[in-house]
Amino acid sequence: MNDPGRLGPSGRAKFVSFEGIDGCGKSTLMERLADWLRGASIACVRVREPGGTAIGEKVRRILLDPASSEMVGRAEVLLYSASRAQLIEEVIGPALEKGAWVLADRFIDATFAYQGFGRGFDLEHLQMIQHWATGGLVPDKTILLDCGVDLATSRLCARDGSTRDRIEREDREFHSRVREGYLALARKDPARFLVLDASMDLEAVVEDFYNRFWLAQTGK
Numbered sequence: 001m002n003d004p005g006r007l008g009p010s011g012r013a014k015f016v017s018f019e020g021i022d023g024c025g026k027s028t029l030m031e032r033l034a035d036w037l038r039g040a041s042i043a044c045v046r047v048r049e050p051g052g053t054a055i056g057e058k059v060r061r062i063l064l065d066p067a068s069s070e071m072v073g074r075a076e077v078l079l080y081s082a083s084r085a086q087l088i089e090e091v092i093g094p095a096l097e098k099g100a101w102v103l104a105d106r107f108i109d110a111t112f113a114y115q116g117f118g119r120g121f122d123l124e125h126l127q128m129i130q131h132w133a134t135g136g137l138v139p140d141k142t143i144l145l146d147c148g149v150d151l152a153t154s155r156l157c158a159r160d161g162s163t164r165d166r167i168e169r170e171d172r173e174f175h176s177r178v179r180e181g182y183l184a185l186a187r188k189d190p191a192r193f194l195v196l197d198a199s200m201d202l203e204a205v206v207e208d209f210y211n212r213f214w215l216a217q218t219g220k
């Protein structure tokens with residue numbers, strides 16, 4: 001566990017993204033992985049999308065503000081991609097170059113799931129835009145926390161005091177399409193995706209993640 005050389009593909013830091021519908025519980029898992037990395041004295045940088053840079057956080061406010069209700073779908077795609085391009089240039093690229101791990105709260109798959117499957121945009125077009133915005137950067141591993149829409153919604157409702165953002169306010173059918181979209185993406189790329197059953201109790205999800213991801217990374 002203390003040998004960073006054993007972690008990740010040779011000479012390259014691990015870039016891990018976390019995905020799932022709103023309310024799936026990905027922040028807790030990211031926190032735990034950051035703790036394990038810290039315990040193993042491995043540098044890691046955490047980012048979130050949209051956001052993670054001064055410009056990206058401004059874009060995030062525009063995207064998630066319920067008052068942005070007149071935003072058209074193409075603008076939505078481009079704004080998410082703009083925030084991502086800025087984040088790669090400013091934070092993700094330099095961190096990977098320094099050999100740090102990068103833990104990303106969402107990345108390209110969110111655009112495929114939400115704007116592709118959720119909004120109905122053509123996946124090939126989205127792929128072209130993503131490729132241009134990211135320079136072709138793809139996570140080494142993507143952790144998909146999968147759970148039903150009703151459970152995720154009840155978790156969102158239990159979240160203290162925060163109001164629903166513009167995307168969270170979309171209807172149940174939208175979030176069901178996003179969930180199915182994520183599962184379809186995972187089926188297409190089983191080597192990159194690790195799908196966890198996020199309907200379990202949170203500690204059980206963490207244990208599953210530990211066994212299926214962390215132990216595999218550390219070669220134990």
Ligand code: TMP
Nearest residue numbers: 022049050080106107110111114167168
């Ligand atoms: P968050 O609440 O997990 O921070 O994500 C912000 C919201 O933006 C969430 O509802 C998912 C949505 N989203 C997209 O629709 N497309 C994207 O490309 C990304 C990164 C997020």
